Amino acid sequence: MPDQLLFAMEVTLNGLMAGVLYSLVALGFVLIFKASGIFNYAQGVMALFAAMTLVGIQKGQVPFAHLINALLGTEVHHFGWHVPSILAILLTAGVMVVFAWIVERVVLKHLVNQPDIILFMATIGLAYFMEGFGDLMWGADIKKLDVGLPQGINIAIDDTTFGWFGYGFFIDNLDIVATVIAILLVISLTVFSQYSKQGRALRAVADDHQAALSVGISLRFIWVLVWSIAGFVALVAGIMWGAKSGVQFSLSLIALKALPVLMLGGFTSIPGAIIGGLIIGVGEKLFEFAIGPLVGGATENWFAYVLALIFLVFRPQGLFGEKIIERV
């Protein structure tokens, strides 16, 4: 097989894995958008916040250490213990549930029946608040996230492909783990929403608020539930991206990458978020590989957005979104 083709295959595989990570972020958006019609600008910051909290808990950092030290003149930074990864992840998930509950209490409750744009603005405010709050709580330094996920080149794949083609594929172990986890996450979310009573209530609320109330569904409970699940998805995304590139402010910008994914897949479709993520992931890697050298590279920065623009022209509802038909 020609080298170019092999190389393209490797790029495609890597693109697929990167796409999975985009999908994870997009998934959080879709969940909240479906259930409440809110485009949650804060989803990316939620991932950052979750990752920071995880690192903080794991390392036994004292929350608000800088604030406490400044106010009381003390010098506390660490509790001096290390929390095992699994326990830290569970605790962080708990923090995200509390966060969801506070958001419902403090923000959403007061904005019921407001126009979508108001709610959108509220999530922008929430994003900036969380960013500052996260820094205040855990410090603004770049943190290394290590929950014991395997990292580095997968030797087995490298050897096998070398044996087959005389060319070893470079696939990162972390990407493989991320893919497996993303698949499990999507399957469990789908099963939960299709076959459980809360899932049914969730779909009901997404469909019609008034009707949902009339069959005895508490909207507030469902909102807390949805934001908790979105927080959990953010945590998973935060772990994956954090392990890949460190926990720092730029982590929250992955949310921007989720936008073209959503335009491609449709804002209301979970499969759409997955497929959209994969297309963007593979698309931008292959484009960089094939066209990049001709135009001086760095196409990954803009390819996704241009693709989304083209989609907006020809299929504004996305691949899997509901077509908006209005009766006149």
Added chain:
Amino acid sequence: MKDMSEGYVTADGRKIGGVLMEMKNITLRFGGVVAIKDISFDIREGEIRAIIGPNGAGKSSMLNVISGFYIPSEGEVFYKGSKRPQMRPYQVAQQGIARTFQNIALFEGMTVLDNIMTGRLTNMKSNLFQQALWYGKANEEEMANREKVERVIDFLEIQSIRKTPVGRLPYGLKKRVELARALAAEPSLLLLDEPMAGMNVEEKEDMSRFILDVNDEFGTTIALIEHDMGVVMDLSDRVVVMDYGKKIGDGTPDEVRNNQDVIDAYLGVAHD
């Protein structure tokens, strides 16, 4: 009016029980507009109670007060003998009051079966974790509820559309699915907001038959709002008549038919 504290027997020989729900001096204001003005009436166990009146009389507002969508500005609601505290609509639903809407509020994207299953939500007791893990009661409960739902589906003769997404159904069938969802909750009180609005004669006859059957077979207490005087008079045991937010008549269909105020409200009255 005769004393009916112990219930009464209808013209067709059904025994009506004690008071299930009592509205006492209900007033509802929206800013300066008074939608309901000091209205009192009761709904008795096992009866079909109608609220009628011309457009804008406040009928739907009254139904919304009963189902908790509106909170009355003044007055008290008594349910099953005790005063009802201020409640949200979903809490009212959990107390066993199910309703339908004038302009149909179904979950368009879900199938008929799923829509009707949502009606069972208030009767499902397993918690989030059992549901998430499909553990313990969750499975059993789902099966038991499916059986009940299938019975409702049989009863309303909608077997053939069980798996159809509701969005694809014609208007008349949607109304029937909405009734099915409300029935699936096995409500103590069923509220129907214009169940026959926009239907043709045949569909109206079907719906009337279902309402009577529901009342007859399950003994469900029904309160309904309807425009069509003919239908109301045939269906209901007692009728409240509203006009401009006030109650102008209350009694059996015959009593109401001969009430001068009611005749004036419906036919108009010459001012001289």
